[in-house]
Amino acid sequence: MREPGGRTIGKFEHPAVTAKGERRAAVALKRLETLWFNTGTLCNITCANCYIESSPKNDALAYLTLADVRASLDEIRRDGLPVTLVGLTGGEPFMNPQIIAILEAVLEAGHETLVLTNAMRPMMRHRAALLRLRQAHGSRLRIRVSLDDYRAAVHDAERGPGAFSKAMDGLRFLAGHGFRLELAGRRLAADAEAGSREGYRRTLAAEGIVLDWDDPVSLVVFPEMRADADPPEITEACWGILHKSPDEVMCASARMVVRRKGAAGPSVLACTLIAYDPAFELGATLKEAARPVTLNHRFCATFCVLGGAACGAAAPA
Template identity: 50%
Template sequence: MTALIDPEKFKNPDVTAKGERRARVVFNALETLWFNTGSLCNIECENCYILSSPTADHFVYLSPEDMAPYLDEVDEIAEGPIEIAFTGGEPYMNPDIFRLSEMALERGHSLLILTNAMKPLMRPRVQKGVIDLNKRFPGKMTLRVSLDHFSEKGHDAERGAGSFAAGVAGMNWLTENGVALNIAGRAMFSEDEATDRAGYGALIAKQGWDIDAMDPAQLILFPEMDEKVDVPEITSKCWGILDVSPNAMMCSSSRMVVRRKGDGRACVLACTLLWDDEQFETGKTLTKSLEPVALNHPHCAKFCVLGGASCSA
C-alpha cells in the first residue's frame, strides 16, 4: 500500500489518531453481492482501483463451484431477489462468465456486469452469449461500461490509445442489440460534476445511447482514490456533522466474493475497493461476514463518506 501523508492516521480500527471513536458501519440488509470474476484484464489502466492487468492473477477466475454456496446463502439472508454484480479484471475474460450469469439470473436476481466493452466482449462467442442471455432474461441484465471520461483524450490517458474508440464501438453494438447500459466515469479534479454530466450527455446524445447523464444511477462518477492525498479520519460524530447516514455506505448493504491465488476456497470482503487490506476480509462465508465494518482506511473517507460514491446503483 502507498505510504500515507500522515502515517499516524488509519492505524487503529477503534480510535483515530486524535483518540476519537472511529466510525463503524453496521450491516443493514443485503442489496448487492459482488463477485470478482478474476483480476486478469485485457488492458492495464494508469490508475486501476484493483491493479488489474493482462498479467494480474492475484484473484483467480471464479468458478460456478465457487459461486454456488454464496447464492445459497443469499436465499437464506435476503428477503427476496437482490442485485448480483460481476467485476474484475474484465469479467468477459472468465471462461465461465455465462454459466455464472445464468446462475444468478435463474434464481430471479438482477445482474450487473462491469466491462470495458472492448475486445473480450466483442468476440463472436461472447457476443452470442450476451444476446442469448438478454433474450432469455429480459430486463434483468445491465452492463456498466467503464468510460473514464467523455473525451477520447481523457479516457485514453487512463486506458491507453484506442481504448475510447473501442469502448464506444462496444457500447454501440450493445445498444443495437437492446442490452441495457449505464456508464462508470471518473470525476476529474479539474472539472465539476455539472461539467462532467454535460460532457457525457453530449456524447450520449451523439451516439444515441439510452442513458440519462443526469441520473446518478445511470452515470456513476467515481472520485479518484489517491492514498498520497491527505484525508480526514471519520469519527462516530461525523455522521451528524456531515448529515450522512451510515446506511448510505456500501458496506451496510453489500459484500464482495473473491478467490485469491493459492487459496483453496473463495472468501468475502467488506468492500469492492479494499481488496489488499486484510482487515477488510470478513470471512469465508457470507453469513460470517456481516459484522460491523470500521472505516479504517482513507478510501472509506474520500470515496464513500466524503465523496458520496457507491458501486451500486
C-alpha cells in the same frame, strides 16, 4: 496517538481509534441487499490509476468458478437473505472463462444482475451469448460500461491508446441491441459534476446512444480515486457533522466474494474497493461476513463517506 509501547499510530491504522485518538466510525450491516463477485483481477488493459491494480499480469484475485458463485447463491436462498442485486466486477469479468455460465446461474436464480466491463475485446467475443442472455432475461441483465472520461484523449491517457474507440464500439453494440445499458464515468478533481454529465451526454448522443443523463444509476459519476490522497479520518462525530447516516455507506448493504490466488476457497470482503487489506476480510461465508466494518481505509473517506459514491445502486425495473 501513541500505543502503550510508545509507537505513534498512523492515520487509518488502528481499527478503533484515529491518529488523533478519536473513536473511529464503524458501519453495521443493516441488510445484505447487494452481493458482488470479483471474477478475478486479470484485465486486458493496464490503467494508470486502477484502484485494484488490475492488469494482464495481476492474478492476485484468481478467477471465481461457477461452483464458487453457486455456493453463495445457495446461501442466499437457504438463509432467505434479502439480496436484490448481484454484481460482477474484476478485473475484466469477460476474461473469466466461466463468465457466461456464471451470468446464467445468477440470472436463473432470479437476481437482477449488473456486470461491469470496459466493453472492449473480451466482451465483444461473447456477443452471441450476451444476445441470448438478453433475449432470455431482458432488463434483469444490466451492463455498466466504464468510460474514464468523455474526452477520448483523457480516457486514452488513463487506459492506453485506442481504448476510447474500442469502448465506443462496445457501447454501440450494446445500445444497438437493446441491452439495459449504464455508464460509469469519472469526475476529475478540477471538474464539476454537472459539466461532466453534460460532456458524457454530448459525446454519447453524437453516437446515437441516449441515457437518462441526470439519473445517478444510468450514469454513475465516481469521484477521482488516487492512492496518494490524504483525506481526513472518519470519526463517530462525522456522521452528525456531515449530516450523513452510516446506513448510506456501501458496507451497510453490500459485500464482495473473492478467491485469492492459492486459497482453498472463496472469502467475503467488506467492500468492492479494498481487496488486499486483510482487515477487510470478514469470513468464508455471507453469515460470517455480517459483522460491522470499521472505516480505517482512505477509500472509506474519499470514495464513500466524503465522495458519496456507491457502486451498485439498484435501479427501478
